[in-house]
Each structure stands twice: as C-alpha cells, then as structure tokens.
Amino acid sequence: MESYTLFEYFHNELANWKGFGADKDEHISILEDIGYKVGISLCENMCKDRPRFKEEVDVLRFLCRDFWELCFRRSANSLKTDNAGTYVIQDSEFRTLTALSSGKQFLTDAPKFLAYPCGLLRGALFALTLNAHVTVEVTQIPAAKFKIDILRK
Amino acid sequence: MARQGRSGETKMEGELLALTYGAVVARVLKDYERTDEVNAQLDKMGYNIGVRIIDDFLAKNRHGRCKNMQETAEAIQSAFKQYINVQPQVGKWNDAQNSFSLTLDTNPLTSFVELPAELSRLYYCQLFCGIIRGALEMVQLETKVQIVADNLKGSNVTEIRISFVKKLVDALPVGED
Numbered sequence: 001m002e003s004y005t006l007f008e009y010f011h012n013e014l015a016n017w018k019g020f021g022a023d024k025d026e027h028i029s030i031l032e033d034i035g036y037k038v039g040i041s042l043c044e045n046m047c048k049d050r051p052r053f054k055e056e057v058d059v060l061r062f063l064c065r066d067f068w069e070l071c072f073r074r075s076a077n078s079l080k081t082d083n084a085g086t087y088v089i090q091d092s093e094f095r096t097l098t099a100l101s102s103g104k105q106f107l108t109d110a111p112k113f114l115a116y117p118c119g120l121l122r123g124a125l126f127a128l129t130l131n132a133h134v135t136v137e138v139t140q141i142p143a144a145k146f147k148i149d150i151l152r153k
Numbered sequence: 154m155a156r157q158g159r160s161g162e163t164k165m166e167g168e169l170l171a172l173t174y175g176a177v178v179a180r181v182l183k184d185y186e187r188t189d190e191v192n193a194q195l196d197k198m199g200y201n202i203g204v205r206i207i208d209d210f211l212a213k214n215r216h217g218r219c220k221n222m223q224e225t226a227e228a229i230q231s232a233f234k235q236y237i238n239v240q241p242q243v244g245k246w247n248d249a250q251n252s253f254s255l256t257l258d259t260n261p262l263t264s265f266v267e268l269p270a271e272l273s274r275l276y277y278c279q280l281f282c283g284i285i286r287g288a289l290e291m292v293q294l295e296t297k298v299q300i301v302a303d304n305l306k307g308s309n310v311t312e313i314r315i316s317f318v319k320k321l322v323d324a325l326p327v328g329e330d
Contacts, residue, residue, distance in 0.1 A: 003163070003261070005209060006236040007170040009202045010280075014177065016201075019184070019194055034176045041172050041265075046165060070165050116173075 012099050015112045031115035039123020059128045064089045067124050085150040097142035110138045167261045174262055188274040199283020207288040222251050222317055237261050251317035260304050260311045268305040276300045293321040
C-alpha cells in the first residue's frame with residue numbers, strides 16, 4: 001500500500017504548481033501555510049493517545065523521529081540545541097529534496113520543495129503547544145538543515 | 154516512544170495524503186469563486202500527476218499492454234488498491250463495452266470532509282479523474298473521466314465514470330484523425 005508514493009507525487013505537483021500566488025514568494029508562503037494546517041491536524045491525530053511530553057526537548061525528539069519518519073520516511077540525522085530555545089535538525093537526505101538531482105545545480109529550486117515541510121514542522125510544534133519559527137538552509141542537495149526557534153510566550 | 158505497528162503507520166500515511174489534499178482544496182476554493190473553475194484546477198493537478206505516476210505504476214506491475222477496456226479497467230482497479238488501499242468495483246459497462254464505472258465504497262480522501270450546501274457543484278475528488286485521464290493518455294487512450302456519484306453529496310458511494318474517446322496514435326499529432 002503506497003499512499004505515501006501518491007502523496008509524494010502530489011507534493012511535487014504542489015511545489016511546481018503555477019496556480020498558487022502571483023510570484024515565487026507568495027507561492028512559497030502559500031505552501032508553508034498548507035503545510036502548517038496539515039501539521040497541526042496530523043500531529044494532533046498522532047499524539048491523541050500518547051502521554052504528554054515532559055520536556056521541550058522530548059517534543060523535538062518526537063519531531064525528528066516519529067513525525068519525521070511519517071512525513072519524510074526516515075529519522076533525521078541529528079538534533080542539537082543551545083538550551084536557550086533554538087534547535088537545529090539535520091537530515092543528510094531530506095526526502096522532498098530527493099526530487100531534485102543532488103549537488104548545487106538546483107539550489108535555487110530547493111525552497112519550493114521545502115516550504116510545505118517547514119509548515120508541517122511549525123504546525124506539529126503548534127499542536128504540541130510550542131510556537132516556533134522554522135527556517136531551513138540547504139548548501140548541498142539533498143541535505144537540509146532546519147533551524148527551529150521556540151518563541152517564548 | 155512506542156513505535157506504531159505497520160497498520161498504524163499505513164493509516165497515518167493515508168491521513169497525510171487526505172489532510173494535505175483537504176488543505177489544497179480549501180486553498181483553491183479561496184482563490185477561485187466559481188466551483189467549476191475549482192474543479193478544473195483540481196482536474197489539472199490530477200492530470201499532471203497522472204502523466205507521471207503511470208511510469209511508477211507500470212514499473213511496479215509487469216503489465217503488458219492492455220488489449221481492451223476490460224483490461225484497462227482492471228489495471229485502474231489495481232492502481233487504486235496500490236496507491237490508496239481501496240478496491241473499487243468495476244461495472245455498469247455500456248453496450249459498446251467502452252465506458253464503465255469505478256465504484257468506491259470508501260473514499261480515503263474524504264474521511265475528514267463535509268461539503269457545505271453552497272459547494273454542491275464542487276467535485277471534491279476531481280483529482281482522481283485527472284490522474285486517471287492523465288495516466289491513460291500516456292498509454293495512448295484519450296478518455297473522459299467524471300464523477301457521477303459522490304459520497305459527500307448523499308450517495309453512499311463515489312462513482313467515477315470512465316469513457317473511451319479515441320486511441321491516440323503516436324505517429325499523428327494529437328487531434329488529427
């Protein structure tokens with residue numbers, strides 16, 4: 001059963017879809033917003049019958065293992081933190097970037113394949129009561145470095 | 154953190170697709186007032202997916218060339234099973250044996266969805282029609298694909314009608330007989 005395969009074709013279509021917004025930036029923000037809404041509902045459904053997370057870092061561990069595996073089909077490679085509300089998650093083969101040939105040639109195309117995922121992560125964190133700012137950096141496709149800043153209430 | 158069993162994950166994968174599709178439909182509805190324009194956008198998205206996913210399907214299913222619409226219908230039936238884990242029934246053939254219906258008792262795309270009355274002309278699952286039409290075009294079959302019964306509009310099934318239009322011969326540019 002491969003509904004993930006169909007999801008991937010669908011996400012690639014969204015990334016390339018010309019109907020979202022007048023320009024590249026608007027397209028990116030619309031994709032991020034779609035991901036955000038999905039991330040909230042998906043994470044709520046995933047965590048319905050899970051015990052509450054004790055520590056903030058436990059939420060981030062859940063994000064870069066269970067949530068990552070569901071949405072991106074592997075666990076992230078590493079989770080680092082400065083213990084002041086900033087976390088960095090690295091994935092050496094980020095799933096949505098594998099749609100692009102590796103190396104530096106398509107770096108300019110990377111943002112539209114990362115907008116929806118960033119929204120997913122922000123939405124998942126929101127569902128777990130953490131307001132966050134999610135940004136991503138790509139220096140070499142398909143590796144991606146996500147920076148998550150937890151916004152203090 | 155307990156690992157979810159395989160079935161748990163499959164359910165969640167289905168939700169990832171259904172929730173994403175729902176958010177996209179909501180977005181397209183915001184951008185276009187007229188629902189038939191929304192249907193057209195969803196159909197176009199589906200078509201773009203169909204022309205690509207056919208390669209994935211053919212690669213994973215040692216399908217020889219479908220000799221007739223009956224075999225084509227069976228191939229689509231197995232594709233639904235493979236990609237959304239639903240086994241539609243094939244039936245309601247016309248006399249000419251070139252038009253049939255795919256009937257889905259359950260529809261994973263609509264599990265979280267209720268359609269308000271003012272959206273009665275929206276075909277929520279138009280994406281499926283586009284995917285089928287796009288995939289069949291890649292195997293030289295031009296078809297008309299439309300939703301004739303919708304589980305979001307009181308019917309207890311979703312029925313997709315697939316009608317053969319013409320064979321596309323590579324040698325001729327599309328549209329010339």
